[in-house]
Structure formats: C-alpha cells, structure tokens
Amino acid sequence: MNIGLLITARCNAQCTHCATTCGPARTEALPQGRIFSLMDEAAAIRRKIGGDEPLHFSLSGGEAFLDFQQLLEIAAHGKRLGATVSCVTNAYWATSDEKARAMLTEVKAAGLTHLASSTSRFHQRYVKIERVRRALTIAKELGLHTCLKCAQTVSDRKDGWAEAFAKSVAPDETEIFPIVQPLRDGGVLPDSEFIREKGLPKGRCPVPVITVREDGKAYTCCTPGGFVPFLELGNVHETGLAGIRERYYLGGKQHILLKKGPIHFARRAMAQGQGHLLRDAYAGICDLCAHIATDPTLSALAEADGEAHERRQLRKLLNGALGALSDS
C-alpha cells in the first residue's frame, strides 16, 4: 500500500509549472499529529488485509526539507511501522558536500529509504542544478534509493540537457516527463512548449496511489493535473483513511481509470458526439485524464460512466449477498 502525503504547501521556490502553486508565502500543512495517525491507519489496514503487500509512504510538498526536524520524525515513524519512506525534494539544502552528507546521513538513520530530487528549467531559477547533483550523488553513496525527476518542455527536449544531466548523475531511477497543464496560478507557457503527441494515449492509470494534500483532501492521483474534484476521494479530517481507501477501490471513475484508462472516457465522449472537445494531441495518459477531469462536459460524461459502474457494483453487492434484486 502506497500513500502519498503532501505534507506542506510551503516551498522556497515558485516554479511556473507548479500546479499546486506552492511557494514561500503558503502556510497550509498537514498537522504532524494527523500525519502520524494517517500512517498508523495505513499500517492497521495493511495488518487487517494481511498478505505481503509492502507499506510505503511518499512524502512531498511543497518542500519537505524546509522543516527538517519534522521530516526526521515522520521518517522515524515510518520506520517504526516497518514501512519504506520516500521524499521528493528540490535539494535547495545541498549547499555543500559536508552539509548534504550530514543531513542525508541523519535522515537515512531516521528511516528514509528513497530520495527523489526534482529539477527543471523553472526549478533552476531557485535552486542550482549542482545541488540536485550533490544531493543525489551523496544519497546514492549512503545507500538511499535515488530518483531524478526532470520536467521538460519542447525546448528542453531539443537541447537534451535533462538526458545529459541524468547520465552524468546516474541515479537509480530517472523520470523525465513532460510539463502538463495546469500551471501555477498566473503561470504562462506558450502552447508550443508543451510536449504532446497526436492521438489519444492508451493505457491505464500509471500511478495508482492515494495522495493526501496539505489541506487533508485525498485524491486518487499524484500528478499535478489530478488535484481536482473529479478525482477527489474525500477529506481525511472528516473520513478515516479506511473509508477513503474504500472509495478509492469502489469508486466508479477510479475503477474505470485503473481497468481501462482515461481513453475509455474519451471514446465514450466521441460516441456521444463530444469528440470535438478533445485535443488532437496529449503529453500522455495523465494529460488526457487531467483534460477530461477539468473540462465541464467531458467530466460530466465521465462522471455518468462512473456512476453507471457504481450502480452495477451495488447491484452485485446486494444481489450477491441477499439475492433479492434479480427482477428490480
């Protein structure tokens, strides 16, 4: 079981492509007590379902290293629960080899198992790329599993800096992905800078994870375009994680995204004469999903599809258990 926790909206950077509009002025954060209780709930659910499913907590923000003491405590709590813990950072803190080594040694000892560092042309206005190199190189030396995450525009792809940088850093994993809409509030990027390919991207949801944001809202997605009402599962301040998790598994839209992918909704829209609302090119599965989720007509059609699935599920549940609805 993998739970994403966006623990804070506060960030030292204000990247143009940040869909969650994080920045230095943001103060929203998941209270530490609630972070711990969510982790406890996740561990209890895993015990209840049994099996060999690993428990993983994915920390991100905002910038999780801004409150380093809290990061240590969360990593330690994950370790106590027998979980692996990852953290995504922009590596602003890796100002020298000594400092980076000291911080990474401490956070690894606390319980962090994976470190991902993000960079892009927008990040580099705030954080020098050498800090990303330093953080990942030292993290790898210390035995943390490392991942480089590069968000790309068309211009970036042309000059190939991300691939060259990844090759020189040699992290355990590299993820180079296209920047997608939406951008930060007021953020502008020419349409020609979005990497897109013609046609509808096939494939199921590639990131099945429950993500809890700093305001407590939980989503069935962890990509920037996914934090929209269409993919919302509820709020952890009102519903326990077990309830959120059941919505994730029993929700009609979620089921379709996991089983068939957003192309199912796109094809249904085309069949209902709304194909003109789709773009002729997308950056990938997540871009298509985000577009459907944010277009009023496309999302309404997809909602209807999801609801039809939920009706079938309910019939199966009641009929399977009580056998009383066969002719209703």
Place this chain on the structure above:
Amino acid sequence: MAKAKKSPMRKTRKLTGTQVSRLRELFKKAMLDADFRRQLLANPRKVLAQYGIGLNAAQLRQLDKAKNTLLKKAREIEKSAVNAAQKLGKQARIIGMPTIQ
C-alpha cells in the same frame, strides 16, 4: 444413517417479504442518489439497519463476503495496473514518488 435434522435456530440468508420490499425501495433510491449509493456501498450494514432492514448473522456474513469480493477484485485490478505501468518503465512512480513537478 438417519439424516441430521436442521436446527430450528439455524439462521437463513433468505429475506422475508417485508425485507425484500424495503431492500428494493432502498435500491431504487440508491440508483438515483449518488451520495446515498456511495454510502450504501461503503457501509451497507449501517445503511440497511438505518432503513429498518435488520439482517441476521448469516445475512450479515453474506453481505461482508460480497463486499470483500468487490474490494478484492478492485485490488487485483490495481495490481495489474501497477504491473502494466512497470512494464512501461514507470518504476520510479511505483516505488512511490509522486510526480509533483
């Protein structure tokens, strides 16, 4: 050998006529009302009890079993989505690093 008699106390999963008509009424409401449908899917025991459809232990066990089957199938679908993503080279995402740009 004589056939063992069924205990008169043994609970049956068969619903009474009143239960069936209440259940059908509730089902119709759930077909029309998305929030109610989700509540019923999430917590069928509670919602059925609120609607006066008191179930016996055997019926409750059947209800739990049916719900667990739905959840199990959904988990299998999730697992196959993860496997499909891994084949596409999304390992970094699968190990749990949200793609926050």
